[in-house]
Amino acid sequence: xxxxxxxxxxxxxxxxxxxxxxxxxxxxxxxxxxxxxxxxxxxxxxxxxxxxxxxxxxxxxxxxxxxxxxxxxxxxxxxxxxxxxxxxxxxxxxxxxxxxxxxxxxxxxxxxxxxxxxxxxxxxxxxxxxxxxxxxxxxxxxxxxxxxxxxxxxxxxxxxxxxxxxxxxxxxxxxxxxxxxxxxxxxxxxxxxxxxxxxxxxxxxxxxxxxxxxxxxxxxxxxxxxxxxxxxxxxxxxxxxxxxxxxxxxxxxxxxxxxxxxxxx
Numbered sequence: 001x002x003x004x005x006x007x008x009x010x011x012x013x014x015x016x017x018x019x020x021x022x023x024x025x026x027x028x029x030x031x032x033x034x035x036x037x038x039x040x041x042x043x044x045x046x047x048x049x050x051x052x053x054x055x056x057x058x059x060x061x062x063x064x065x066x067x068x069x070x071x072x073x074x075x076x077x078x079x080x081x082x083x084x085x086x087x088x089x090x091x092x093x094x095x096x097x098x099x100x101x102x103x104x105x106x107x108x109x110x111x112x113x114x115x116x117x118x119x120x121x122x123x124x125x126x127x128x129x130x131x132x133x134x135x136x137x138x139x140x141x142x143x144x145x146x147x148x149x150x151x152x153x154x155x156x157x158x159x160x161x162x163x164x165x166x167x168x169x170x171x172x173x174x175x176x177x178x179x180x181x182x183x184x185x186x187x188x189x190x191x192x193x194x195x196x197x198x199x200x201x202x203x204x205x206x207x208x209x210x211x212x213x214x215x216x217x218x219x220x221x222x223x224x225x226x227x228x229x230x231x232x233x234x235x236x237x238x239x240x241x242x243x244x245x246x247x248x249x250x251x252x253x254x255x256x257x258x259x260x261x262x263x264x265x
Contacts (some may be wrong), residue, residue, distance in 0.1 A: 001030065001039045002202030009071040010044025013143050013157055017045075020100050024147040027152045028096035039225030040153035045158055046081045058082035058227035059215070060205050062159040074239065077201070078151060079211050082227060091167035093258045094139060096241060101251035101265035102141045102162055102202070103238050106185045106247035108178065108197065108204045109136035109166050114224045118216025123205035124213065129222075132170035133178070133204075135247050138229055139163045140236070164229060167247075167255030175251070179203040182250040185234045188243060195233040 001007075009026055015025050016123045026041070029032050044123065050056065062078045088094055097100060113131035141162030154160050179198045186192055201207040207230045212222055237245060239259045246253040 001032060001034070001040075002165065004028070006040045007044050007082045009041045009144045009156060010048065012046035013041070013045045016100075016143040017049075020098070022265065023101060023143055025144050025148050025150070026156055027150055027154045033152050033156075035152055035155060036084050038152040041156040041171055042080065042158050045156070047085070049083055049108065049264055054083040057084050057087065058229070059211060059222065060159055060161060060164075061211050061231040062140075066225045069079045077154045077207070077210065077231070078159050078231075079214065080155075080161045082161065082164070082229070083118055086161060086163045088163055088165040088257075090165060090255070092165065093260050093263050094163060096239070096259055097143045097261035098261075099139065099162055100143065101147065102239055102263050103236040104137050104139050104245055105117040105236055106245070106255070107129065107136050107138060107200070107232050108230050108249065108252075109134050109164075110173070110204070110208055110228040110230060111166075111170075112224050112226050112228065115190040115219035116231045118209075118213030121209045121212040121216065123203060123209045125209045126205045127173045130173050133135060133173045133252065135167040135183075135249045135252055135258045136229060136257055137165050137245060137247065138232070139257075149232070164227075165226070166227070167253060169253030169254040169255075173205070176249075177251070178205050181252065183233045184248055185237070185245065185247045187237060187245055192237060193234045197233065200231045201244070204233075205235040207231050212233050231248060
């Protein structure tokens with residue numbers, strides 16, 4: 001794709017984000033779109049958000065568990081950028097009025113205490129570079145109509161980032177078996193799903209190492225203080241006004257999130 005077309009696609013996604021509307025899939029309209037093109041479109045989309053006043057605060061890994069892969073029909077991990085405009089604090093209610101077609105996923109977040117730059121990063125390197133881990137909800141949100149996404153569309157759309165909230169419990173990853181720690185997800189007090197860290201690439205730390213190495217080949221490091229979302233351990237949960245979700249990770253604690261308002265879709 002030409003640089004001009006890549007910029008136009010990134011601008012389309014940014015305008016859809018601001019206007020809270022969806023677009024027909026880019027891959028349908030531009031069959032020549034490659035995965036590399038999609039990441040360049042993502043860069044343009046994020047550049048527009050940064051130019052509007054946001055800042056980069058971390059990274060997210062997407063499509064890491066079989067549950068999410070099977071639901072979306074996307075069978076390889078991807079990544080996106082987290083920005084300051086996506087952050088909710090523990091205890092805050094998420095405003096669905098600012099989202100389009102949101103779905104929640106429960107996962108483990110890593111907050112770094114030192115830089116990491118691949119290639120060559122191992123899961124143990126990730127553990128040693130981590131300040132703390134926390135249970136987390138990411139509320140994914142697609143600018144692509146009816147979630148009709150393949151890998152190219154979700155990558156271009158910044159890995160379908162919406163907003164996220166970290167639980168206010170903090171754990172030392174050296175004290176928790178991240179692969180075996182069980183997760184229980186409840187919706188409005190009723191059990192929704194159970195999983196464990198091994199559902200995410202064998203361990204959430206493996207997923208973070210994969211991303212560190214993938215970005216390292218592009219010259220992009222993880223920076224101290226950044227938040228890294230390691231990928232959903234749960235199936236995606238549709239949410240509406242009044243819903244309350246909790247995810248509890250064994251040996252760590254619970255993240256709770258409530259929702260109000262009405263999304264655009």
